[in-house]
Amino acid sequence: MVGVDFGTLSGRAVVVRVADGAELGSAVHEYADRVIEHTLPGTDVRLGPDWALQSPQDWIDVLRLAVPAAVAAAGISPADVIGVGTDFTACTVLPATAEGTPLCFETPERPHAWPKLWKHHAAQPHADRINELAARRGETWLPRYGGKISSEWQFAKALQLLEEDPETYARAERWIEAADWIVWQLTGVETRNTCTAGYKGIFQDGAYPSEDFLAELDPAFAGFTGKLGRELAPLGGLAGHLTARAAEWTKLPEGIAVAVGNVDAHVTAAAADAVRPGRMVAIMGTSTCHIMPSDRLAEVPGMCGVVRDGIVPGLWGYEAGQSAVGDIFAWFVDSFDGSHEELTALAEKQAVGAHGLVALDWFGGNRSVLVDHDLSGVIVGLTLATRPEDVYRALIESTAYGARMIVETFERSGVPVEEFVVAGGLLKNRFLMQVYADVLRRPLSVIGSDQGPALGSAIHAAVAAGAYPGIEPAAAAMGKRTEAAYLPDQARADAYDRLYAEYRTLHDFFGDGRMLHTLRAIRNEAGR
Structure with a gap:
């Protein structure tokens, strides 16, 4: 299995043995643009306070460079790999076309066309408005988030996009977590995972916030959830199979299993x-x-x-x-x-x-x-x-x-x-x-691993490929931890x-x- 962890400053790939979770090889690719906080790449367009963006090209480069290097370091044949799992920081979210093209590839001079990294906090006023309105209306989903949603999450960032750059908002046919976007690039199939939808997209009890609620925030926001997709895929599920294009990037066999996307923190539970x-x-x-x-x-x-x-x-x-x-x-x-x-x-x-x-x-x-x-x-x-x-x-x-x-x-x-x-x-x-x-x-x-998210992603990939019947038995076989390693x-x-x-x-x-x-x-x- 190959687990790929997309972090804040770099992406890493780890090759893992299915039987026992042994880590056979790994490689890291440092993002060329790292965190974009001051000026858009290749332009003199300056960003405001508390902005944090990333480049999708950096993520593709992880697939192109880190994955083949990890397989080489493991000393195995790419033909031995039966599945790939990925995880991402969250909420790292981007506007894209219906075909999955990031809008920053088309209009790189517009700040709101770029993916907003998890640590983008410039949407705090928008989060405040969402929280105030939800509390006033008694929205049943609000207590599920401790009484407040975060400026880091999908709805606050999207409302900021709408109100500060309505043209880019209108062009965004998809508003998608990077965790799901990278799986889309690997499989050619758009999926949405239950983890990011629930924690970052306010999906509770089978629904997103109502159109009526969103319209009260801003009439133009009423149809926002249409950009999110409706069908959610379960964790450990099979998102699809590696396309020819992605096989060329990764040098892995076309057609192998690709697991449903996940968040770096949440997938680490399986690794431990x-x-x-x-x-x-x-x-x-x-x-x-x-x-x-x-x-x-x-x-x-x-x-x-x-x-x-x-x-x-x-x-x-x-x-x-x-x-x-x-x-x-x-x-x-x-x-x-x-x-x-x-x-x-x-x-x-x-x-x-x-x-x-x-x-x-x-x-x-x-x-x-x-x-x-x-x-x-x-x-x-x-x-x-x-x-x-x-x-x-x-x-x-x-x-x-x-x-x-x-x-x-x-x-x-x-x-x-x-x-x-x-x-x-x-x-x-x-x-x-x-x-x-x-x-x-x-x-x-x-x-028991220095690469917890990547190992966890490989465990999920093992489930998606059918090597284990569920996450619990896969984690028991492949995960590892030392109990009571530090005592007070x-x-x-x-x-x-x-x-x-x-x-x-x-x-x-x-x-x-x-x-x-x-x-x-x-x-x-x-x-x-």
Whole structure:
């Protein structure tokens, strides 16, 4: 099997053995355009604050370059590959023609013609309007998303497209998640997966928001769901077979199975064999996504969504998240001329609380539990004696406090978290993992793969190809994790309880947004 993971800055392909999930070879392709945040490629067209776009050509290049390289690295014949699975960041969404051509290929000078990356937050005012109207009308789908939908999601981004570039909106015959678009390119068949439709497209109980609701937002928005497609494909399902064109790109056999698309975080549950109720997987990278299957339905304040069949068919799937985690640490290192290794070595020598700081982890806004991407980071306790390693440690701790806030919110709402499993690139930082165990006051299990999303996609491909009857048995055979790899230290956990109480105080004080929204507005007015 080949699993292909399309990330924020790069795409990676992994060749996986069907029998036991052994990873035989891998390759990475760095996107040429990375994240488009300031100027459109090849133009002098500047973007506004909080924009984040990507290029579909970068995604095609992953198929052309990373997939053949991974197969070569595995030392196998391409003829041995029986299926392909893919996953994507979400909500990364693009306008396209009815044939699947991205509009940015036709009008590259128009910002709204380009795919909006998950971290595009410029649609926050549109999300606010959707939330206010849904609350006023008592829309039954709103509690399924913790009471607020995000600016990152399909409807907010689409409403921004309509109102800021109605011509491009009218030309967009399809508004499609990149997760489904890439499968379309592989199979020649347009499909829509249950995961992105439910979590990012407000599809609940068999329907999208009503035409009446959309018309009240903007009369021209009434027919928006016609751009989304109607038939949803189940996770682990067969989307189609590899076309001749895609076979030429990937150098894989024409006609092999292609799995239904999925989200990078959600598919990682299979890679960690965490597809049973109560196992929360935190996929920690530039951001963190917390996903968990459950056999019970509850309304959890500030969660990103609960979707039937959203992670595993037959179970409710919950999602929450933090908009920035690794991005926070990278910002500090890049801005203050340090290194992760040096700062970590200094920070881990400190006693808990010795730096005298507490920070809010909102440098990329708050995804859960406040769902407000116009919030921003806060650091309290700075003095003339504060050193870089003090701030670095406080930032690490702030993200752990944010994770604890999410876990406690789930459990207060009657959805128990029985096991906390960590995946993603930040797993390599042992100090950070120990901080999380101490702050959360619970053991951390860790995934047994450095390529969780790609492995999870390969597991789904194995199901689509018929090698396993379902995701659960495939995950049991091919997934891997180490239980209780990090254990909390009682003394440190007690000390962190005091700091966490101060974090909660700051969280509640700044969470209303009055000061932080004002500061952001002043910044935007100044033309940054």
